[in-house]
Amino acid sequence: MWAGEPQESSHGATQVPVVHSVGFGYEDVPSWQAAATGETTGHIYSRNTNPTVEVFEEKLRVLEGAEAATSAATGMAAISAVLHGLLEPTNRVVSVKDTYGGTSVLFAEFLPRLGIEVDLVDTDDGDAIIDSIERGCDLLYLETPTNPTLKVLDLERLIAAGKDHGAVTVVDNTFATPVNQNPIALGADLVVHSATKYLGGHGDALGGVVAGRADLIDTVYHYREINGAAMSPMAAYLLLRGMKTLFLRVEQQASNAMTVARFLEQHPKVTQVNYPGLPSHAGHEIARRQMRGFGGMLSFSVEGGYDAVKRVIPQLQWAHRAANLGAVETTVGPPATTSHVECSADERAALGIPEALIRYSTGIEHVDDLVADLDQALEAI
Ligand SMILES: *Cc1c(COP(=O)(O)O)cnc(C)c1O
Numbered sequence: 001m002w003a004g005e006p007q008e009s010s011h012g013a014t015q016v017p018v019v020h021s022v023g024f025g026y027e028d029v030p031s032w033q034a035a036a037t038g039e040t041t042g043h044i045y046s047r048n049t050n051p052t053v054e055v056f057e058e059k060l061r062v063l064e065g066a067e068a069a070t071s072a073a074t075g076m077a078a079i080s081a082v083l084h085g086l087l088e089p090t091n092r093v094v095s096v097k098d099t100y101g102g103t104s105v106l107f108a109e110f111l112p113r114l115g116i117e118v119d120l121v122d123t124d125d126g127d128a129i130i131d132s133i134e135r136g137c138d139l140l141y142l143e144t145p146t147n148p149t150l151k152v153l154d155l156e157r158l159i160a161a162g163k164d165h166g167a168v169t170v171v172d173n174t175f176a177t178p179v180n181q182n183p184i185a186l187g188a189d190l191v192v193h194s195a196t197k198y199l200g201g202h203g204d205a206l207g208g209v210v211a212g213r214a215d216l217i218d219t220v221y222h223y224r225e226i227n228g229a230a231m232s233p234m235a236a237y238l239l240l241r242g243m244k245t246l247f248l249r250v251e252q253q254a255s256n257a258m259t260v261a262r263f264l265e266q267h268p269k270v271t272q273v274n275y276p277g278l279p280s281h282a283g284h285e286i287a288r289r290q291m292r293g294f295g296g297m298l299s300f301s302v303e304g305g306y307d308a309v310k311r312v313i314p315q316l317q318w319a320h321r322a323a324n325l326g327a328v329e330t331t332v333g334p335p336a337t338t339s340h341v342e343c344s345a346d347e348r349a350a351l352g353i354p355e356a357l358i359r360y361s362t363g364i365e366h367v368d369d370l371v372a373d374l375d376q377a378l379e380a381i
Helices: 029-036 051-063 075-086 101-113 126-134 155-164 214-227 233-243 246-265 284-290 305-315 345-350 367-378
Strands: 068-072 092-096 117-121 139-143 168-172 190-194 208-212 270-274 297-302 331-333 357-361
Touching: 051 068, 051 208, 051 233, 068 075, 068 214, 075 101, 075 139, 075 168, 075 190, 075 208, 075 214, 092 101, 092 126, 101 117, 101 139, 117 126, 126 155, 139 155, 155 168, 155 284, 190 214, 208 214, 246 270, 246 297, 246 367, 297 305, 305 357, 305 367
Parallel strands: 092 117, 092 139, 139 168, 168 190
Antiparallel strands: 068 208, 190 208, 270 297, 297 357, 331 357
16 A cells, blocks of 8 residues: 655655646756756656656556556557557567457557567467467467456466567456456566556546566657657546555455356356356466456346347446446446447457447445346346
8 A cells, every 4th residue: 555655755745746747847957967868866747757657657566566667648558558669560469369459459450550460369278379479479468357258368377488489478467456466476577557447446547557577668668758648647646546445445346246246147147157256267267376366347148139238237226337447336338338349349259259248347335235236137138
């Protein structure tokens, strides 16, 4: 909770001040120049660095056990900075079909345009991922658990294979959060987060962060400072405020999600429940090994396809019907309007996302209320 917070502050303020200033002034040119060239510490311009944003980066660096961290305006800006900062034409990327919708658009549309080859392998097939790595891999990009089907990748095994072939290894840790999973401890070079989700936790601030090897963070930061998608000081403040309760929230969300998943699993109108905490989940054993908890995200399929999805969702009283996730309130939606809004129906089908699927981001409400709410909503089928 205290991680990254400065020891000293002006006026003895106990909370991190929001420094809205765009520029930072110096008395003379030599001291200004020393700060500008990095010889001394000091801020120059808030697109590059900002005191409030820096505290957020430091908190995340500590939580992920990383050498360095840098931030961006959104999760997608952070992911774009990693991919555009580190890759060049003729490079080959290996990833999986189940990455976040926006990330999969980078892989399918924007990177190939730059002459970067991307192989998206079946997420369930660890051997096929390793086969692809062996055909050449400059960057291995993983995400686990995945959005929205909650598949679990064996990070230690895949990262080791990537490193054997000289790849930079990157893990999107948004769903797990640093509370439940630390990919760097499992060998990853870089970890990315959409801070918009669990880190902030209140659905009121956009942000992204990258943590990991200092030499790689330098390169990613350099791209991001020029690309210009910087985190705003106000967003950094809201994210810092949210992160004070990160552990409490994530523990409550995981405990609620487990109860909800067990309830859904025995419900006659529910055909499939995806939650890594369920012993029936295909990735349960791997999740137990590499995660400290199973998180608050789950998804389930209902009898009757997309028509049934459209009937159930409006009946829910204790859930926002919104694209966000990871907030203290429960949020619900179909992939077509949430995780994979950027994809066409054909693309979703190709990614193996069923049209009967409902994504459920469990909040911190009383779990009895959530179960009762789902129970009455499922009667609409
Ligand atoms: C939301 C999300 C992103 C993108 O983050 P934004 O802050 O919306 O840009 C990336 N990865 C995952 C897993 C996400 O859930």
